Amino acid sequence: MDGEDRPLVFATRLEAEREIADYAITRLQQFMDGERDFDDAITIEEYIVEVDVWPDGSISDEEGNYFAGF
Numbered sequence: 001m002d003g004e005d006r007p008l009v010f011a012t013r014l015e016a017e018r019e020i021a022d023y024a025i026t027r028l029q030q031f032m033d034g035e036r037d038f039d040d041a042i043t044i045e046e047y048i049v050e051v052d053v054w055p056d057g058s059i060s061d062e063e064g065n066y067f068a069g070f
Helices: 013-032 036-042
Strands: 051-053 060-061
Touching: 013 060
Parallel strands: none
Antiparallel strands: 051 060
8 A cells, every 4th residue: 555545556466576575675774774673674564466457447356355446
């Protein structure tokens, strides 16, 4: 989710994985710089879920979660 609680959608799984990895690297660097504590730096809450994007811009997943078009 972005800062406004909207899901982030990537074209490929690899693109999503790289975004999460980049975020993890940033958090670890913040720990190394003394800007974040260790437990917070290593706790990653992001995950990847395959979705369907519909013509109206809405998004659904196989669990039945639905997000209206943006």
